[in-house]
Amino acid sequence: MMSIIFRSLILLGIAIPFLAVLCDSFSPENPTDRRILVLVDDFAIKSSHSLYFKSxxxxxxxxxxxxxxxxxxxxxxxxxxxxxxxxxxSPSVERFGGSINAAAIMEFVDAGHDLILAADESASDLIREVAIECGVDFDEEPGAVVIDHTSYAVSAMDGDHTIIAADDFxxxxxxxxxxxIEAPVLFQGISHSVNPASNLVLKVLSASPSAYSANPKSKLLNPPAIYGSASSLVSVVQARNNARIVISGSxxxxxxxxxxxxxxxAGTPTKHEKSGNEQFLTEISKWVFHERGHLKAVNVRHHKVGKVDEPFMYRINDDLEYSVEIFEWSGANWxxxxxxDVQVQFYMMSPYxxxxxxxxxxxxxxxxFKVPDVYGVFQFKVEYQRLGYTSLSLSKQIPVRPFRHNEYERFITAAFPYxxxxxxxMTGFLxxxxxxxxNK
Incomplete structure (x- = not known):
């Protein structure tokens, strides 16, 4: 008996910290992501990229x-x-360990969590598959990198034309x-294209019109697949569930x-003592981790003019008031x-x-506004979508009834001619x- 109790206490001691970790998760009241898993090819990245992780x-x-x-x-x-x-x-990883694969990563995003993906010319098929699922297509030519003979960084590595000084933000x-961001961002890696028909994927950092994607170690025999301003260096995705993704080719x-x-x-006299990488990546990390641009709506209210309580239904031609409170998360408070540009619809099949x-x-x-002269089941709808902000989708259903038989006016002014x-x-007939x- 004592051994069973002892074993139970040990299991409870293990479970309590684990449950505490699970309970401290993403909350709508505190939307900033706090627990981040970093997957690397080599632990040397921990020190070679330490400034980013320290930020x-x-x-x-x-x-x-x-x-x-x-x-x-x-x-x-x-x-x-x-x-x-x-x-x-970990751009070159061919297969993730444990239970992680491309499908598991997309399920992670579909559950509302965020993702930063960095690749380079050694990007594996697995990394490319994850990128494609996010709406981004890396250049498939082996060894291809972004090359720019007019917008390269002359002060970095003796003017290597594969090190781009990008400033098209x-x-x-x-x-x-x-x-x-005053200084250009240094970029060395592969470019990618985004689907222009998608409104979920945005190019955050684009290459210059003179850039192209090719293998610098081989002759350029065919036109490059991705070139000019169509080459995206860094893109972001905001999913419909407000999960955020950053994809970089470097x-x-x-x-x-x-x-x-x-x-x-190249071609400019201004020399910056420090690249714009730290500022650019810090600011974009604030966005992807919901420290900025995250909205919430509370206290949705509607009632008749002059009243306070919310009715269970309206009558046609009633005058009503609608209000909602919208706040943005700053990283510390709302x-x-x-x-x-926030709009409300009074909606039944179509907005009336x-x-x-x-x-x-x-x-x-x-x-x-005045309730339309149409009865049925309506909705108050707020569908708010703005570049960079989480979308808001609010709806509240309310029925609208016609006048009862004893609510009509005794004499209608418009009917006086009748x-x-x-x-x-009647007078004429009399x-x-x-x-x-x-009369005789």
Whole structure:
């Protein structure tokens, strides 16, 4: 009996810390990812890319390193995910260890978790498969890298034309921060293309019009598959479930070496003491880990004008007020979100009312309108999608009824001509009867 109790206590002692880890997971009230798994080819990356990892740890992230082919690694246990985000810095891995594969990584993203994927010219078929699942297609030519003979970095490695000084950034403060990135970003790796028809994938850092993708060790016999501004160097994906992905064609751009390099773009006199890599990658990591651009909506309210309580149904032609509070996560707390493009629909099969919401600059959005003269089951719908921000999808169902028989006006103003016509006809009939009966 004592041995059973002792064994139970040991199991409980093991289970309690494990359950505590599972309970400290991604929360809508605290959306910043805190537990990050980093998969590497070699633990040397831990020191060669230490500046990037230290920037994450300084912001409170728990970073755990594992070899990509470690047979014990797993993303989930007993149906619960052990990590909030995944960083893959193992471009040449042919097969992940443990229970991880391309399908498991996409399930991880489908569950609302975030991903950073860095590749290079040695990218394996497995890494390319994960990228394709995310909507990004790396150049398939063996040994191909991005080459640019006009926008290379003259101050890095004696002007190697495969080291690009890229400064074609996406124009989005929510993704790259409000502070301008002055210095070009050093990039050495492979390019990729994105599906132009997709509104989920965005090019964050593009190559210059003179760039092309080819193997620098062989002659260029055929036109390159990817060239010019169509070559994306770094792209981001925001899935429909608001999971975020960053895909880079260069692992070296995350390295301490590229962080510390001075850079001068070919053809320009300005020499920067430090590349823009650290600022660029820090800002984009804030976005992918939901420290910026994450919205939530609370306190959705609607009621009749002059009332406070929410009714269980409206009557046609009622005047109503609608309001919602929207906040943005700053990485530490929720702050009021201010915009002028939030709209609400009063919807039944199609929108009968579409109103742009006013704001008090403190996170409260509101409007008022008249219920349409149509009865049925309506919805208040807010479908908000803006570049770089998590999407909001709010709906609240409410029935609308017609007037009851005793709610109509006794005399309708618009019907006065018909009332007059009826009484004039009765008067005429009475006069005709009198005249007919008493006239000789």
């Amino acid at each position: 994450l740890q300084s912001r409170g992230f728990e970073v755990e390193f594992k070899l990509a082919d470690d047979p014990k690694i797993a993303l989930q246990r007993y149906g619960q995910y052990l990590y909030d985000a995944l960083i893959i810095f 996406i124009k989005s403060d929510v993704i790259l921060g409000s502070k301008t 692992l070296k751009m995350f390295s301490n070496q590229f962080f510390r390099y001075g850079v001068q773009k 702050e009021p979100y201010v915009a002028d 009312v579409l109103k742009t919401l006013s704001t008090d600059q403190k996170g409260v959005y509101y409007t008022s 009332y007059g016509a009826s009484f004039s006809m 006069l005709f009867t009198i005249f007919y009966l008493y």
